[in-house]
Each structure stands twice: as structure tokens, then as C-alpha cells.
Amino acid sequence: MLNRRLIRNFDFYLLLIVIALCAVGTFTLYSATRNMEGLPDPLYFVKRQLLFMGVGAAIMLLVCFIDYVNFKNWTGYLYGANLVLLGLVLVIGEVEKGAMRRIPIGFFDLQPSEIAKVIIIITLARLLAEKEGQFPYFRDLFPSLAATALPMALIFLQPDLGTSLVFLAILLGMLYVAGAQGRHLGLLIGSGVAVSPIFWFYLLEEYQKNRLIAFINPELDPTDKGWQLLQSIIGIGSGGLLGKGPFNSTQVRLGFLPDHYTDMIFAVFGEEMGYVGAVSLLLLYTLLIYRIFWISTQAKDQFGALLCCGVAVMFFFQVMVNIGMTISLMPVTGIPLPFMSYGNNALLVNLTSIGLVLNVAMRRHKIQF
Amino acid sequence: MSKLMIRRIRVIVVIVIACFIVFAARLAYLQVLKHDYYWDRAEKNRYTKITLPATRGKIFDSQGRLLATNRPGYVVSLMDRGEGYDPETIDYLSEILQIDREEIEKAIEGRLYMRYLPLLLKSDLTPEAIARISEYRWKLKGVNIEIRPIREYREGSTAAHIIGFLGEGPVDEETRKLWAEAGYQYKEGDLVGQSGVERTWEPYLRGIDGEQLIETNNMGQPINYLERKEPIPGNDLYLTIDLDLQKAVEEALARRVEHLVKKEGNKHAGRASAVILDPNSGAILALANYPSYDLNTVHKNYADLSQDPRRPLMNSAIQAGYPIGSTFKMVTATAALEKGVMSERDIIRCGGVVSLYGDTKTCYRSTAHGAVNFYRALAVSCNIYFYHAGLRAGIDAVAHYAREYGFGSPTGLADLPGEAPGVVASREYKAAVTGGEPWYPAETMSAAIGQSYNSITPLQMANYVAMIANGGTHYRPYLVQKAVDSKGQVVYEAEPEPLRQAQISSRTLKILREGMRAVTLPRGTAYAYFSRLPVTAAGKTGSAEVSRNTPAHSLFVGYAPYENPQIAIAVIIEHGGIGATGAVPVAAEILEYYFTGQIKGVTDN
Numbered sequence: 001m002l003n004r005r006l007i008r009n010f011d012f013y014l015l016l017i018v019i020a021l022c023a024v025g026t027f028t029l030y031s032a033t034r035n036m037e038g039l040p041d042p043l044y045f046v047k048r049q050l051l052f053m054g055v056g057a058a059i060m061l062l063v064c065f066i067d068y069v070n071f072k073n074w075t076g077y078l079y080g081a082n083l084v085l086l087g088l089v090l091v092i093g094e095v096e097k098g099a100m101r102r103i104p105i106g107f108f109d110l111q112p113s114e115i116a117k118v119i120i121i122i123t124l125a126r127l128l129a130e131k132e133g134q135f136p137y138f139r140d141l142f143p144s145l146a147a148t149a150l151p152m153a154l155i156f157l158q159p160d161l162g163t164s165l166v167f168l169a170i171l172l173g174m175l176y177v178a179g180a181q182g183r184h185l186g187l188l189i190g191s192g193v194a195v196s197p198i199f200w201f202y203l204l205e206e207y208q209k210n211r212l213i214a215f216i217n218p219e220l221d222p223t224d225k226g227w228q229l230l231q232s233i234i235g236i237g238s239g240g241l242l243g244k245g246p247f248n249s250t251q252v253r254l255g256f257l258p259d260h261y262t263d264m265i266f267a268v269f270g271e272e273m274g275y276v277g278a279v280s281l282l283l284l285y286t287l288l289i290y291r292i293f294w295i296s297t298q299a300k301d302q303f304g305a306l307l308c309c310g311v312a313v314m315f316f317f318q319v320m321v322n323i324g325m326t327i328s329l330m331p332v333t334g335i336p337l338p339f340m341s342y343g344n345n346a347l348l349v350n351l352t353s354i355g356l357v358l359n360v361a362m363r364r365h366k367i368q369f
Numbered sequence: 370m371s372k373l374m375i376r377r378i379r380v381i382v383v384i385v386i387a388c389f390i391v392f393a394a395r396l397a398y399l400q401v402l403k404h405d406y407y408w409d410r411a412e413k414n415r416y417t418k419i420t421l422p423a424t425r426g427k428i429f430d431s432q433g434r435l436l437a438t439n440r441p442g443y444v445v446s447l448m449d450r451g452e453g454y455d456p457e458t459i460d461y462l463s464e465i466l467q468i469d470r471e472e473i474e475k476a477i478e479g480r481l482y483m484r485y486l487p488l489l490l491k492s493d494l495t496p497e498a499i500a501r502i503s504e505y506r507w508k509l510k511g512v513n514i515e516i517r518p519i520r521e522y523r524e525g526s527t528a529a530h531i532i533g534f535l536g537e538g539p540v541d542e543e544t545r546k547l548w549a550e551a552g553y554q555y556k557e558g559d560l561v562g563q564s565g566v567e568r569t570w571e572p573y574l575r576g577i578d579g580e581q582l583i584e585t586n587n588m589g590q591p592i593n594y595l596e597r598k599e600p601i602p603g604n605d606l607y608l609t610i611d612l613d614l615q616k617a618v619e620e621a622l623a624r625r626v627e628h629l630v631k632k633e634g635n636k637h638a639g640r641a642s643a644v645i646l647d648p649n650s651g652a653i654l655a656l657a658n659y660p661s662y663d664l665n666t667v668h669k670n671y672a673d674l675s676q677d678p679r680r681p682l683m684n685s686a687i688q689a690g691y692p693i694g695s696t697f698k699m700v701t702a703t704a705a706l707e708k709g710v711m712s713e714r715d716i717i718r719c720g721g722v723v724s725l726y727g728d729t730k731t732c733y734r735s736t737a738h739g740a741v742n743f744y745r746a747l748a749v750s751c752n753i754y755f756y757h758a759g760l761r762a763g764i765d766a767v768a769h770y771a772r773e774y775g776f777g778s779p780t781g782l783a784d785l786p787g788e789a790p791g792v793v794a795s796r797e798y799k800a801a802v803t804g805g806e807p808w809y810p811a812e813t814m815s816a817a818i819g820q821s822y823n824s825i826t827p828l829q830m831a832n833y834v835a836m837i838a839n840g841g842t843h844y845r846p847y848l849v850q851k852a853v854d855s856k857g858q859v860v861y862e863a864e865p866e867p868l869r870q871a872q873i874s875s876r877t878l879k880i881l882r883e884g885m886r887a888v889t890l891p892r893g894t895a896y897a898y899f900s901r902l903p904v905t906a907a908g909k910t911g912s913a914e915v916s917r918n919t920p921a922h923s924l925f926v927g928y929a930p931y932e933n934p935q936i937a938i939a940v941i942i943e944h945g946g947i948g949a950t951g952a953v954p955v956a957a958e959i960l961e962y963y964f965t966g967q968i969k970g971v972t973d974n
Contacts, residue, residue, distance in 0.1 A: 133371050133373060133374070173381065176377055176381070177374055177377050177378055177381070178374070179371065179373050179374060179377070231414075233399060233407065234407050234410045234411050234414065235411065236396070236399050236400060236407070237399040237400060237403050237404060237406065237407025237408070237410070237411075238404070238407045238408040238410065238411035238412075239400055239404075240400055240401070240404040240408065241400060241401055241404070250411055250414070250415050251411060251414070254414065254415055254584070254585070254586040254592065255586045256414050256586075270396070270400065274400060275396055275397060275400040275401055278396050278400065279393050279396060282389055282392055282393060282396075283389070286385060286386065286389045289382075289385050290382060290385065293378050293381065293382055293385075296378060297370060297374075297375055297378060299370065302370075305370055305374065309378065309381075312381075313381070316381075316385055316388075320388055320392075323392060324392070327392065327395050327396060327399060329391070329392070329395055
């Protein structure tokens, strides 16, 4: 199945970027968790992250063996299975921070909302590729909207505002690249803004509203939500140009930064590595996104191209919202930073989607332009 | 791939790069531009400074007997241990400590980060309160009991007006500046001296607080103990007063006032003061006011004390001005003798009543003293003689010599706060308070016997008689003999400080001393009690009229021994009647105690 051409087209640049991100992520995770109290072993989180990195890498390579064109035919099953899992979460899921997000299986909690991200990318890529760039009427958007709305609604019910926003970003990004008309997209966004007061008054939980208020003015309530934001900025700001050095984050050591090894890990990195480190990491993410978009332009078909664009938009949105949150340019939403934040499901899904992109790259046509 | 798709991907890539630039700029703002600010915030997160209070200096009497010291007392404080304040704990504490719930809630409200540090609720708990808190310790959340030094006054009410007490009362701008110059930066809420030596010597007594820098976690729990600056204990003060003499003076005053009230039916006698000075240095050997108050319970009883009509909190010995009656007569004599308008041998006839300048004035009970010279006149306190002496010298001369003796301005005592300047009756003073009314000769007659506008403090009286005794030197009165630091080094030692020399001839002063000697000899107004003294003395009695309906203030000024003065004394009993029955026996007892170490037989009550 793997011939020489496939191997020649393997995108080592992308792999290198991902390896670099995984290495930085693992190292920062070690720094953030090595002194945590109540751990059986200072390497507990690092070991688990490395284990899932291994599993994720295996899946990533495995995905490369199967021509991505086959995924098109499995979309229905994948989509259906995912809906069942998302429904199941609401029934038997484990409650965490007031939301049901996980289904425990042995030593590992399955988080169907993470898996749903990559499945919606595949589903949308298929639906949009069939249109071949032709969206003359607004109703042409309906199948994609419906396909996204279903899992998104189930995730919103958990409730998990952050992840459902990722779906919205993926949908808009892919519709745009696929060639939906500008005015239709404008109409879509406009009606979204129009119904947002309904969300504010009826659908958002109190804690979600507090986060938004805290974002607008973090000093307003320094004991609660704003506290987290403030401590994140204090950590990053105190890092300075060159940082306090590895393992030297006082904000983490003295427990001032909540969620420091998950959502707030960028604050730890920024404090320890300073401006130079933080900008380098940003650059690495930019390169990752750019490379995925570049691969998308090389794809042999619409489906492959849209697949890559979906993955790129997913990473872009998550990086932007997460880092933006730590430097107070975005509200606190609880979206993890790809390859950096501790999280088994996210890591598996991120590596799987990289696998899809590598797959598209391997099976591209000869250079088009 | 369509051209549209490629174009649109380019648009997204541009957005991605724009985002990168915005984020990099934001990071530059936080990490480069505002780095110092956030570095500071992070450090503040980490560190807490805990004040290590310096031990306050002790206060001793001149013999090294302890007057004020510190004892361990229990204080209770409340903090948030990371679970929020517990309402049940607050309820319970409010009940035990008898503090309103609202008051506690108000104090903890809005403490934010500070909520992880203990908030002092009450100091010096009673043993019962400690027992009750300890009993329920397992269910009280965030309650700390610590031991802290509490000021203790060993002698309770003795010398209360000299020692003073501590409190958190207001400190005016001037005092703050003064303290700052002495190295103590006052902060709102500091426990500082409110009166007495505790107030004036605050910067020396309090020492310098130390600091312990602690690295804390987000719960305020100490993680590391860092730099420590040890506190420097305050200096110990040794006063000039002698505890035994001070007690004897206070007891003599109290005894006499009670005697006047109970045995003689004088309902008005109440307040009394006495000042004992060393005439050769200005050192205050005793200074007492009756009634006094207990320094250890002053806070608890403050409301009652401040409303008591007898004003026990007031240090009348230095703050109250009185008409001093006949004890003023040495001033009038000084004026007449110095101006040469009268000689000590000149005779005046006293018929008991005199009518001059349209005013009729009398001697005490209209007694006719007959032909009197200066010595006789002073011994029997003949008013008519001194009316004539005053009229001959004139009010301006009388006022001038009153000021020469230090009246009308503070004596210069710096060791107690709030010394009053008093008033000298004069043409200028009358003009100033009446809006320019002229002075009448009849008023000169009043002023000549210590009435009219004259207002003089007991300390000024003691200083006046000390000046007559020592040949006219006005020494600055003082209470602090020396200050000794915690290592035993003497950091301050008082030296007698002659402020000025009165412009009065030594001949005049000698005549005055001889006249005052006669007061204590047979036929003198103080003879009855002074005859039984084992020491020679000189003095002058006084009765100052204040109103028709109340007895006169009873006064005495004097010194002893006559030949070689060692102590100068001033006594006043408000509304105590004539000098001979009120102030004189008190002075006699004080002198007896000073020279024999005991009181027996000089008075018969």
C-alpha cells in the first residue's frame, strides 16, 4: 500500500513542527506539575501524557496507511457513532466542574466532544466537497448547518460552551474556504449575533456569564473568575523578556495560578520562558497552521483540501482563544492549548487530525503551481 | 483546486499572521513594557511582611522601682484559611468576646487578599474567654490565639497623671512631626501614649519594630521564612519622682479632702493638687492630683471617668489655672521693694477694713492687725498692708514681677503634654479681654492679693517658691532623670537646666524668705501645724475667693529646710477653705514624710 511516492510526499516539516510542540508541551507540563501535592509520582502527568502521545502517534501513522478517500465513505457511521456517544455522555457521563463531559473507561475517560471535532471536520469536508464550490442559494448551506448543529447542541447541553464554539469556528472556516457566498455567511453571522441575547438570558450558565464579565474587567472581582485571569497576566508579565527560567514559576509553585497544567499552561510557559519563549511558541503555532493550509492547497481533491482547512481552522481557533485568554485578549472559555495543555483525549484527537493532514499530503498530485 | 479557494485560504492565512502580530504585541506590552509592574505584583503575591513588635520600655521611679512594664496577654484574631469565613465561628466569637456581629463582619469585609492574614479582634482576653474559646477550638475555623505584650501599671492609680496610658487615639500633625524627627513614623492605628510620659517619650519608649519576611502560598500559609529584622526594644525611663513620696503626697491629699468633707461638713471640697520640686535643679519629686484613676482599667472606665464632674483624668497640677490668693503676696512685696516705694520696715496701720478708690475691702474676717511691717504683714497675711504695697508699686510693676517669677507662661516642663500658661492680671490683659476697658486702682488692690485675672497653675506656684528659695533661678521642671537602652547604656541623662535668672535683687529675695519664715513661726498663719515639724520651713498660706456661695480655694506654698532648701512645695485644695485648715496640714504631712520617712503627729486627724 505504501509505495515510494507516498513516502517521498510524506510531510516531514509538519511532523517536525508537531514533534517540537509535543516536546515543549511535555517539558512545560513537567515544570507545571513536578511539585504538585498529592501526586503518587512527580512524573505522573508527564508519564500519562507521554503514554497518550505514543498512542496518538501510532494512530497518526496508522491513519496515514489508509487512503483518506475511504473516510468519505465512512462518514455516516462515524457521525452516527459520535452522536450516540455524545448522547451517552449526557446520560452516564461523569460530572466535572458542573458539566458532564466524560465517560470513564478503565484508566482513561473518554471525552466524545473532543472526538466530535475531528468527525465534524470529516463530515463537513464530504458535504462541502460534493458542492464543488457551488453555493448559489442560502439553502445550499443547510445540510452543513444541520450536520454541525446536532453534535454542537449535544455538547452545549453538557454544558461546554468552549468546545461548541470550536464547532462554530470549524463550520464557518470550512464554509468560507469551500466557496459559500460572502453575503450568505454574513447573513449567518448576523442572525447568530441577533439571537445571542437569547443565549445570554436563557441558555448561558451563571459561571459562563461570570467568565465573560471577568474578561471585560478582571480587576472587578479579583477573588473569583477575574482572579484566575489576573494571576495569569501577573505570571506572564513577571516573566519579562527572558523569563524566570525553567521550573521557576513562582505563580505555580505557590499555587496562585489555578488550572496551571491544563487551560492556563501558556501562563506558566510565558512566566518561565519570557517574551522570547512565548513569541517563539506563537511562531511555532503559526508555522503549524500555515503548513496545514499549504498542504491543503496541494491536495488532489476538494475533500482532502477541505479536510486540511478544517484541521487548520480548528488549531487556529483553539490556539487563539486559549492564548488570548491567558493574556486577556479573549474571555475565559476553557479551551485547551493543543499539544501543551494536559488532556488525553485532546492529544489523541490532535495527533489523529495531524495524521489526516499527513495522509492528504502523501496522496497529493504533482505540484500544481 | 479553484482560484476562489486559494484566495480564501490566503485571506485566512493573513488573518492568522495578523493574530500572531497582535498577540506578539500584547505579549511585548505585558512582558517588556509592564514587566516591572507585574514582577512587583508577583512578588507581592509571594511575600508577606509580619511586624515583630518591639518591647516597650519600662518606667521606673528615681529609686529604680517599677511603675510601668509589660506582661504577656492573650489576643484573639480571625483569618480565612481558604474556605471563607465561617458564620458559626463569627457568631460564637461575637458572643464570647462581646463584640457585635456586625462589627466583626464590617472588619472582615473587603479584606480580599488580606483575608488570609489574621485580623486582630480583641486583645487581653480574660481567662474565662480563653477557656471558652479553647473548649470549642475544634469547631472554630480560622481562630488564632497569640500571646502579645500588654502594658501593665504596677501601681495602678499612683502617679497616673505622670505616667499616662496607651491607646489608639488621634495624633495631631505637630506631634507626628516631632515623633518622626525622633525616628518614629506614626501609622494610623498604632498603640501610642495618650498622656503623661508615655505620650511625650513615645519615640524612646516604643523602640523599633522588627520585620519578618515570609514567602506565602495562595492560602497565606508560610512556605519559607526569609529575612528577619530583629526588633529593637524601647528605652527604659527613670523618673525623678520618688514612689514613696508620691504615694505619701497622694494619700495626704486624699485624707485631707475626706476630712474636710466628712468632719468639717465642707460639701464643696473635692479636687486637690500638689507639686514637689527640687529647688536646686527643677526635678519634680512628686506631682499629684486628687482624684486620680487606675491606669490599668482606664479604657474600661473611660466613659465614666470622662464624665465625672471631679474630672479625674485632668492633670490639674499643670493644666488648671487658679487665683492663688495670699500666696501671691511675695510678688506684690517684690514689686514694692524693688521699686523702692516701700521698705520692709515701713509700718502700715490695719484697722481690718479699708475704703480706697470707692471700694471697701477687708482683712480676713475684718481682723484688725494694727501696726504691721512687711514681716508681720506676711506672717498674719494682712491684706490691707498689701493693698497699699500694690497701689504704691502700681499694677504694671506687680504684673512685671509676676512674670519674673514665671507666671503667665509655661514653666517649660517638656515631659508632660499640655502645660497651661496661666494669666497674669495686667492692664494689657484686661484691655484684651474686655475690648479696651481701662484699669482701675481698685483692681490693683485685688491683683495685689492674687485675685483679679490672675490664673496660676500649681506647678507655676511650686516653681515660684523654688525661685525665692534658690535665689531667683528658674530651672526647667523635669520628670525624666535618664533613659537607658536595652543593653544598659544610658542614652539620655537629665541635667538641671537654668532657663533664666529673675531680675530681682538677692536682698529682696532674702527679705521674702525671712517673711515666709515668720509664717511658720509663732503667730504665723501656718504655725499650728508647722510647729510640730522636725525641720525648719518657710512658706505662705492662701485662700482664694472664687464665689460667694462656695468656700475659698485653700493654698500653701513653701520650702524646707529654711537654711538650706531641699524641697519646694505647692498645695491647693479647691474650695478647701482657708489655707491654714486645708492646704497647710497637707504640706506639713508631706514635709514630715520627706524629712522623717513617716507621718505621725504633725496633724491630729
